Amino acid sequence: MKIVIIGASAAGISAAKTIKASEPDTEVVIISKEDSIHSRCMLHKFLGHERDTKGVNFIPEDFFETNNITWLKNTTVIRLDTNNKFVKTHDNQEISFDKLLIATGASYFIPPIPDLRESKNVYGFRDLKDAQLLDIECKTAKNAVVIGAGLVGMDAAMAMLERGLTVTVIEMTSDVMSLQLDKKSAQAYQQLFENAGAEFILNDKVVSVDVDEVGRGKTIYLASGKAVPADVIVIAAGVRPAFNFTEGSGIATNHAILVGEDLRTNVKDIYAAGDVTGIAGIWPNAMKQGRIAAINMLGEKRLYEDRYALKNTVNFYGLTTLSLGNINPEPEENCEIFIREDRNNYQKIVVKNGVVQGVIIQGDIGGTGFWQYLIKNKIDVSGIDKDVFSLSYADFYDLDQQTGEYNYAV
Amino acid sequence: MKRIIIDREKCDGCLNCNIACISAHEEGSNFYTVNLQSPDAETRNFIKFDAQQGYLPIFCRHCDEPECVLSCMSGALEKDQLTGHVQYDETKCAACYMCVMNCSYGVLKPDKQTRTKLIKCDFCDDKPDGPSCVKSCPKKAIEVKEVSR
Ligand SMILES: Cc1cc2nc3c(=O)[nH]c(=O)nc-3n(C[C@H](O)[C@H](O)[C@H](O)COP(=O)(O)OP(=O)(O)OC[C@H]3O[C@@H](n4cnc5c(N)ncnc54)[C@H](O)[C@@H]3O)c2cc1C
Ligand code: SF4
Ligand code: SF4
Numbered sequence: 001m002k003i004v005i006i007g008a009s010a011a012g013i014s015a016a017k018t019i020k021a022s023e024p025d026t027e028v029v030i031i032s033k034e035d036s037i038h039s040r041c042m043l044h045k046f047l048g049h050e051r052d053t054k055g056v057n058f059i060p061e062d063f064f065e066t067n068n069i070t071w072l073k074n075t076t077v078i079r080l081d082t083n084n085k086f087v088k089t090h091d092n093q094e095i096s097f098d099k100l101l102i103a104t105g106a107s108y109f110i111p112p113i114p115d116l117r118e119s120k121n122v123y124g125f126r127d128l129k130d131a132q133l134l135d136i137e138c139k140t141a142k143n144a145v146v147i148g149a150g151l152v153g154m155d156a157a158m159a160m161l162e163r164g165l166t167v168t169v170i171e172m173t174s175d176v177m178s179l180q181l182d183k184k185s186a187q188a189y190q191q192l193f194e195n196a197g198a199e200f201i202l203n204d205k206v207v208s209v210d211v212d213e214v215g216r217g218k219t220i221y222l223a224s225g226k227a228v229p230a231d232v233i234v235i236a237a238g239v240r241p242a243f244n245f246t247e248g249s250g251i252a253t254n255h256a257i258l259v260g261e262d263l264r265t266n267v268k269d270i271y272a273a274g275d276v277t278g279i280a281g282i283w284p285n286a287m288k289q290g291r292i293a294a295i296n297m298l299g300e301k302r303l304y305e306d307r308y309a310l311k312n313t314v315n316f317y318g319l320t321t322l323s324l325g326n327i328n329p330e331p332e333e334n335c336e337i338f339i340r341e342d343r344n345n346y347q348k349i350v351v352k353n354g355v356v357q358g359v360i361i362q363g364d365i366g367g368t369g370f371w372q373y374l375i376k377n378k379i380d381v382s383g384i385d386k387d388v389f390s391l392s393y394a395d396f397y398d399l400d401q402q403t404g405e406y407n408y409a410v
Numbered sequence: 411m412k413r414i415i416i417d418r419e420k421c422d423g424c425l426n427c428n429i430a431c432i433s434a435h436e437e438g439s440n441f442y443t444v445n446l447q448s449p450d451a452e453t454r455n456f457i458k459f460d461a462q463q464g465y466l467p468i469f470c471r472h473c474d475e476p477e478c479v480l481s482c483m484s485g486a487l488e489k490d491q492l493t494g495h496v497q498y499d500e501t502k503c504a505a506c507y508m509c510v511m512n513c514s515y516g517v518l519k520p521d522k523q524t525r526t527k528l529i530k531c532d533f534c535d536d537k538p539d540g541p542s543c544v545k546s547c548p549k550k551a552i553e554v555k556e557v558s559r
Contacts, residue, residue, distance in 0.1 A: 039485075041504065042484060057485075058483060058502075059485055060485075066442060076442055123549075185418060200435045282508070284481035284508050284511075287480045287481070291480065311511060313508055313510065315505055315507055318525040318526075320520055320525050322507075324511075364519075365507060365510055365519070365520060366510070366518075366519025366520060367518070367519055368510060368511070369510055369511055370514055370515065372512065373516070388478055392458060392468075393468060393514070393515045394458035394463075395460070396466060397463065397466050397468075399418075402557075403413075404413040404414070404416070404471065404555065405473060405474065406514075406515050
């Protein structure tokens with residue numbers, strides 16, 4: 001059997017590894033438009049000069065040789081023929097498959113703001129290539145502007161602060177990382193970034209860009225009337241699943257590639273995993289989906305049931321936060337909110353009818369892995385006679401006597 | 411593979427396993443000389459107390475399908491194919507702590523001091539005489555056993 005995987009990142013690599021671990025004789029071909037394997041989550045370490053390209057690789061250098069996998073790098077898939085079962089590449093290769101995994105992730109988009117897209121010094125922060133181009137800009141630039149204060153924007157801002165640039169972050173909402181944090185926990189990070197020299201302009205929007213004679217954006221104008229000088233501009237205003245090449249192929253999509261619980265698309269023998277499925281835009285889920293898709297492609301049935309997307313950890317300047325679920329409930333949701341804080345910690349737990357809906361744990365996040373299980377599985381904790389802050393896995397302790405693995409007693 | 415099998419009925423909460431773990435990861439120290447006040451003193455195993463159930467030893471399971479490994483974006487966590495143990499490479503770790511979030515049993519934690527690395531059971535690097543915690547337990551509440559995987 002020949003399995004083709006498009007995408008050589010979290011989902012694609014984890015799928016390839018899973019296939020080769022259980023069926024080493026299956027032929028595996030991985031196609032990627034990029035020329036290196038890297039973890040996007042470490043791009044800020046590259047841009048901040050903490051690590052080189054090798055340092056942001058997440059697999060051993062000899063991964064493809066030892067696993068006997070063909071890797072076609074610098075190769076972009078431009079078309080998919082589901083009837084004749086091949087993909088077509090930008091350089092006119094037709095690569096046939098018995099089974100296909102689409103693991104093409106997501107790509108950033110540049111909002112349609114006059115002259116922003118056209119500016120030559122505007123970059124996304126998604127691929128190593130983006131970080132490499134930014135790296136060159138950082139050598140001469142003084143003023144950097146980051147548009148969007150989500151996790152990606154903050155990563156980019158931190159790296160450029162490391163490089164000694166003056167960094168201004170512009171954000172539409174009233175807080176940084178507003179998807180992951182509440183006001184209090186967001187302000188703690190904002191403060192740390194400001195201490196490092198960043199400036200934040202919140203509740204404001206870019207309306208236009210003034211481009212100079214060589215096509216570089218020089219001044220960014222905001223809805224408030226402010227003008228911000230820029231030598232280099234980073235767009236971190238969100239990403240979209242990347243599946244252009246499926247157009248006309250019959251693969252069902254709706255802003256993402258649609259998959260069932262076995263991660264198969266609507267077409268037989270074609271699966272999808274990772275950010276491209278739109279299920280969750282984080283690394284662990286892409287890895288797990290890659291693994292489960294691979295198991296299904298090999299003919300064993302395994303369901304991917306974890307459609308729970310609201311989860312993240314944040315670590316900037318040594319301040320760590322775990323954020324899960326609904327952390328900013330509306331008053332009409334009638335949730336109970338428990339807050340506990342001291343000098344180094346801020347904890348917020350949102351409960352409704354005995355079920356934990358969301359948590360923010362900022363400061364010491366050690367041993368907090370059990371919260372995700374409770375929230376995801378809607379475990380009723382009202383019967384446990386203790387303060388909600390002292391819950392731990394011990395309250396659900398159960399041991400499989402045979403294997404010695406833990407289970408949840410719920 | 412070898413796993414530390416827990417018999418919680420036998421545990422009486424003496425915390426010898428905690429001390430043994432700290433000592434095993436503090437170079438040159440032993441059970442008696444270990445500096446428990448050192449900022450680096452971190453235990454990788456936990457004894458929880460529950461009014462109904464008594465003492466509960468919570469130790470890394472080196473799971474058959476470890477969620478922590480599947481979370482790791484740097485390649486720092488890997489399940490060793492030979493020993494079955496989940497090993498951590500500090501030089502690769504990017505301190506994102508997705509693994510802390512994804513270990514359902516809550517055994518992972520960032521280091522207290524710098525929050526640049528992970529504190530995780532390493533099965534005492536598979537030393538032939540077994541993990542230090544097990545050797546230190548006077549009650550045999552934790553024992554190394556061979557389990558199929
Ligand atoms: C700056 C940044 C920081 C992040 N930090 C974190 C973090 O700390 N924790 C976390 O959990 N997540 C983080 N994420 C999100 C995480 O990186 C993604 O969820 C993850 O990379 C998704 O993996 P994937 O395999 O689905 O797709 P991607 O990583 O997007 O990879 C897609 C692959 O497909 C290839 N490809 C795409 N289109 C084509 C085509 N047409 N032809 C051939 N090849 C193609 C690409 O070359 C690439 O190899 C971060 C993301 C960014 C951008
Ligand atoms: S850290 Fe948690 S998930 Fe990882 S092997 Fe240990 S018990 Fe399993
Ligand atoms: S904190 Fe380190 S070991 Fe844990 S998932 Fe992140 S990179 Fe991997």
